[in-house]
Amino acid sequence: MKKTIAIASDHAGYLLKDKVKALLEARGFEVEDFGTNGPDSVDYPDFAHPVASAVEQGRCPMAILICGTGNGMQIAANKHQGVRCALCWQREIAALARQHNDANIMALPARFIADDEALACVETFLDTPFEGGRHQRRVEKIVLQNS
Numbered sequence: 001m002k003k004t005i006a007i008a009s010d011h012a013g014y015l016l017k018d019k020v021k022a023l024l025e026a027r028g029f030e031v032e033d034f035g036t037n038g039p040d041s042v043d044y045p046d047f048a049h050p051v052a053s054a055v056e057q058g059r060c061p062m063a064i065l066i067c068g069t070g071n072g073m074q075i076a077a078n079k080h081q082g083v084r085c086a087l088c089w090q091r092e093i094a095a096l097a098r099q100h101n102d103a104n105i106m107a108l109p110a111r112f113i114a115d116d117e118a119l120a121c122v123e124t125f126l127d128t129p130f131e132g133g134r135h136q137r138r139v140e141k142i143v144l145q146n147s
């Protein structure tokens, strides 16, 4: 069965989203596209939350969110339990987000990254495993305990 990856952007990221989507499909992934699909101004939380819910509920093991800076999408997605959304602007950061943080969503800053670097970040994110070990302990400590 094909692995499903959720993807969404706001108006600042929809052109890059189409390129990322083409890459994912070329690599054999099923892509669940939550929009947006044009230049009309939209609000990034309206797109981040459905994608983060798909990851939170286990329907999609991984997702990619794109806005102008990546920050709005990342902040909204990280409100969801079990979501670890990492802002990635270089392939090395994308690799470390997987190796050390076991990130399950990548946020890309469409207005501050070249398309080829963004696509390299996506490939790196998909291909890099979590290292576990001491990082497992740290990732487990991310979840807020009742105080």
Ligand code: RB5
Residues within 6 Å of the ligand: 010, 012, 044, 067, 068, 069, 070, 071, 072, 073
């Ligand atoms: C839209 O202008 C911009 O604010 C948005 O794409 C994103 O960068 C927010 O964090």
